[in-house]
Amino acid sequence: MGRYLFKRLIQVPVVLFVLVTLSFFMVRLAPGNPFSGEKKMDESVQQALNEKYGLDASMGVQYLRYLKRLAMFDLGPSYKQKGLTVNEIIADKGPVSAVLGLSAMIVALVLGLTAGVISGIRQNSNFDYGSMAVAMVGLSVPTFVVGPLLALFFGLYLGWFPTARYERLWGPIPYPQYLVLPTITLALPFAARIARLTRAGMLDVINQDYIRTAWAKGLRERVIVIRHAMRGAMLPVVSFLGPAVAQILTGSLVVEQIFQIPGIGTEFVKSALNRDYTLVLGTVILFGVLLVLFNLLVDVIYGFLDPRIRYS
Amino acid sequence: MSDATNSEGTQEIEQGVSLYADAWRRLKKNKMAMTSVVIITVMGALCTLAGPVADWVGVSPTYGFRWIRAQAPGFTHVDTLNLSGLTVGSEANVRERYKGASEVVFETVDREIKEFRLTWRRKKVKSISMTLGAKPVDELQIEGGDVYWQEIDADGKPIGEKIFDAALKKKDPLPEVFGERERSGVIVFRQVREVPDGVRAYTVKLDDGQVTSLLDNGEPIEEIEIEGRIVKRVLADGVEQTITHPLGTDLSGRDLFVRILYGGRISLLVGLVATFVSLLIGVVYGAISGYAGGRVDALLMAIVDILYGIPYMFLVILLLVNFGQSILMLFFALGAVQWLTMARIVRGQVLSLKQKEFVEAARMSGSSPASIMFKHLIPNTLGIVVVYTTLTVPAVILQESFLAFIGLTVEWEGQSLDSWGALVKAGSDAGLTRSWLLVWPSLAMAVTLFGMNFLGDGLRDAFDPQQRGRT
Numbered sequence: 001m002g003r004y005l006f007k008r009l010i011q012v013p014v015v016l017f018v019l020v021t022l023s024f025f026m027v028r029l030a031p032g033n034p035f036s037g038e039k040k041m042d043e044s045v046q047q048a049l050n051e052k053y054g055l056d057a058s059m060g061v062q063y064l065r066y067l068k069r070l071a072m073f074d075l076g077p078s079y080k081q082k083g084l085t086v087n088e089i090i091a092d093k094g095p096v097s098a099v100l101g102l103s104a105m106i107v108a109l110v111l112g113l114t115a116g117v118i119s120g121i122r123q124n125s126n127f128d129y130g131s132m133a134v135a136m137v138g139l140s141v142p143t144f145v146v147g148p149l150l151a152l153f154f155g156l157y158l159g160w161f162p163t164a165r166y167e168r169l170w171g172p173i174p175y176p177q178y179l180v181l182p183t184i185t186l187a188l189p190f191a192a193r194i195a196r197l198t199r200a201g202m203l204d205v206i207n208q209d210y211i212r213t214a215w216a217k218g219l220r221e222r223v224i225v226i227r228h229a230m231r232g233a234m235l236p237v238v239s240f241l242g243p244a245v246a247q248i249l250t251g252s253l254v255v256e257q258i259f260q261i262p263g264i265g266t267e268f269v270k271s272a273l274n275r276d277y278t279l280v281l282g283t284v285i286l287f288g289v290l291l292v293l294f295n296l297l298v299d300v301i302y303g304f305l306d307p308r309i310r311y312s
Numbered sequence: 313m314s315d316a317t318n319s320e321g322t323q324e325i326e327q328g329v330s331l332y333a334d335a336w337r338r339l340k341k342n343k344m345a346m347t348s349v350v351i352i353t354v355m356g357a358l359c360t361l362a363g364p365v366a367d368w369v370g371v372s373p374t375y376g377f378r379w380i381r382a383q384a385p386g387f388t389h390v391d392t393l394n395l396s397g398l399t400v401g402s403e404a405n406v407r408e409r410y411k412g413a414s415e416v417v418f419e420t421v422d423r424e425i426k427e428f429r430l431t432w433r434r435k436k437v438k439s440i441s442m443t444l445g446a447k448p449v450d451e452l453q454i455e456g457g458d459v460y461w462q463e464i465d466a467d468g469k470p471i472g473e474k475i476f477d478a479a480l481k482k483k484d485p486l487p488e489v490f491g492e493r494e495r496s497g498v499i500v501f502r503q504v505r506e507v508p509d510g511v512r513a514y515t516v517k518l519d520d521g522q523v524t525s526l527l528d529n530g531e532p533i534e535e536i537e538i539e540g541r542i543v544k545r546v547l548a549d550g551v552e553q554t555i556t557h558p559l560g561t562d563l564s565g566r567d568l569f570v571r572i573l574y575g576g577r578i579s580l581l582v583g584l585v586a587t588f589v590s591l592l593i594g595v596v597y598g599a600i601s602g603y604a605g606g607r608v609d610a611l612l613m614a615i616v617d618i619l620y621g622i623p624y625m626f627l628v629i630l631l632l633v634n635f636g637q638s639i640l641m642l643f644f645a646l647g648a649v650q651w652l653t654m655a656r657i658v659r660g661q662v663l664s665l666k667q668k669e670f671v672e673a674a675r676m677s678g679s680s681p682a683s684i685m686f687k688h689l690i691p692n693t694l695g696i697v698v699v700y701t702t703l704t705v706p707a708v709i710l711q712e713s714f715l716a717f718i719g720l721t722v723e724w725e726g727q728s729l730d731s732w733g734a735l736v737k738a739g740s741d742a743g744l745t746r747s748w749l750l751v752w753p754s755l756a757m758a759v760t761l762f763g764m765n766f767l768g769d770g771l772r773d774a775f776d777p778q779q780r781g782r783t
Contacts, residue, residue, distance in 0.1 A: 011614075011617060011621065014618055015618050015622065018622065019621075019622050022622070022627060023627060023630060026634060029634075030635060136765070136766070137758075140758060140761045140762040140765050141754075141761070141762070142710050142714065142757070142758075144714060144717040144740075145736055145758060148739065149750065151740070152743075152744060152747055152750060156744040157744060246623060249623060250623070250625045250626075253625075253714075254717055254718060257718060258740065269629075269718055269719070272630060273633060283626075284626045284630070287623045287626055288621075288622060291621060291622075295621060
């Protein structure tokens with residue numbers, strides 16, 4: 001376990017380095033720069049701007065400068081949102097997306113685990129068939145189809161929830177009615193995957209000897225399911241959490257756009273389209289760090305849950 | 313169940329059923345998977361034949377009947393495609409299906425257009441005036457019917473819904489038909505009325521597709537130029553020519569059904585080609601890694617591990633934004649995302665296969681490593697590769713549509729190709745009153761992806777029965 005974790009830990013800086021380098025050059029090697037699109041700009045002004053933001057230096061020098069600043073967690077000034085640094089923008093918009101992502105994750109875990117466990121212990125029941133059919137729909141129908149359809153039906157037709165608006169209640173937290181539809185949209189495919197994984201895990205575990213032993217000891221069903229079976233059944237779910245975070249991050253790009261949530265996903269798309277170099281790089285790096293950290297966390301949790309890995 | 317296994321066992325001894333025949337037999341038993349095969353085949357055929365289907369419906373995916381705008385499924389109107397440019401003595405630029413007619417009559421009607429300007433303050437009507445006459449009026453009765461009223465923008469293009477029945481009166485609150493508005497503002501809208509005696513008939517005499525004479529209300533003329541929107545009826549040899557849009561039209565009057573088929577063609581093309589790219593890279597990379605083993609394997613797999621940790625979709629977005637949205641770029645970019653898993657799977661297979669006796673035998677008989685790899689190892693991984701490929705295609709389609717949805721539509725030679733994602737996006741912007749624009753493209757896409765995923769699941773169960781019921 002220790003050795004495996006060590007190997008993974010070494011990979012973290014390598015992954016981040018590759019990511020930063022790839023995205024830096026991908027953004028910079030493209031023709032044009034953030035200021036070339038603006039209406040007839042005086043050449044001297046253009047030059048002054050280039051100088052101010054260090055765009056006049058050679059690509060290599062710019063890259064080294066960027067790395068140096070990055071090492072001190074400074075993502076630089078935004079080119080398009082005057083007077084704001086990328087760190088400030090991320091600190092402002094990030095939590096909004098985090099609230100959405102976390103609530104989606106919680107909903108997905110609760111829904112997915114409940115449906116999966118019940119389907120697993122009551123295999124071939126109506127509940128099993130029903131929930132697995134719903135899960136297949138959740139997996140096949142993309143977020144950007146579910147989102148607009150939900151907004152259309154529950155938002156515009158029934159008028160239960162407001163759409164395309166977002167008002168903050170306290171800090172990054174919005175009024176709950178603004179969060180319902182985006183959360184469900186984002187959580188659905190994720191819940192579907194968890195339900196299927198949990199069900200498969202339960203089916204695997206439920207016939208094993210240690211469960212039979214638990215039954216033989218005369219334990220109640222609830223104790224067996226929660227204490228014994230779920231622990232084993234959770235393993236595939238835990239290993240899915242890493243990719244799931246990636247899925248939620250990309251998913252939030254569309255969900256934020258559908259429901260017009262002022263989060264980091266919206267910020268990323270906007271900045272990619274208008275060449276706000278530093279903001280694009282900053283958001284990509286943020287997503288990368290989150291992904292890497294979650295994958296690492298998953299590895300650690302996996303080790304704790306499965307004694308076979310811990311002691312090997 | 314045990315009976316079935318028994319009979320299978322004996323059968324195998326007697327006839328030696330191959331892995332593929334066995335898998336095919338198992339797949340045929342899976343009703344959902346077979347239904348999916350049918351769905352995918354029908355969808356694929358329709359999308360591949362989008363061109364002929366469009367001709368049959370009588371529309372093109374890019375031509376918009378702008379004056380009809382967004383209309384609900386089943387909408388039928390006068391067939392006015394290919395109207396302009398009829399000249400005596402030249403080939404008739406009319407519909408294929410009535411080219412053989414001897415006489416085509418176009419009935420048109422002149423329209424009288426009046427523009428009105430409405431201003432309001434604090435949600436109360438402040439003034440109503442005719443923009444040309446500039447004569448303010450205190451009251452204005454709006455009635456629908458063959459007279460229509462519509463809001464227009466600065467260029468005179470219509471915006472939003474037509475207005476039916478409303479009473480405007482100075483100092484009264486703004487009627488509800490004008491929708492949610494700011495507290496104060498100005499709109500310009502127009503009244504279009506057909507002039508009762510403005511009916512004209514253009515008669516085109518045809519002979520074997522050639523225009524022999526043109527009549528304007530009985531007067532012979534040399535050429536005619538008719539705007540589609542004023543045509544009331546088209547008669548070819550006395551038969552009324554209409555066109556029906558089975559799934560309605562979009563905001564610029566383009567046929568939705570045909571657009572869905574063309575969109576599907578783009579989506580499927582991207583899905584197949586990008587998957588093929590990922591297949592090529594992944595299989596070769598995985599096979600080399602697995603066959604070489606040792607340090608090379610460790611290094612190659614470390615690279616895969618590192619690439620796995622990168623949030624790929626974001627890089628794809630950067631790539632498309634910065635280097636153009638050509639479809640070739642998309643093939644490459646999406647293929648490059650997908651090859652990692654393929655490489656891992658193939659490597660795992662090769663790793664276990666290379667211990668087998670048949671590889672030993674090949675090596676003993678002097679085969680080169682390359683020939684062992686391509687002749688013996690890779691063909692033996694095909695089963696699992698097929699399974700994974702069928703699951704990759706819908707994943708790629710999903711990713712392409714995702715990109716189209718956030719505004720990165722595919723382009724080819726500067727023309728944007730609207731895939732399903734772009735259609736869903738347009739539909740989600742269209743709102744409740746034009747919900748068919750969202751529902752139909754979504755349905756087409758969902759059904760196809762559903763089918764592909766079920767088929768992939770079915771194939772996995774067929775090739776590897778022990779995995780049945782897993783993720």
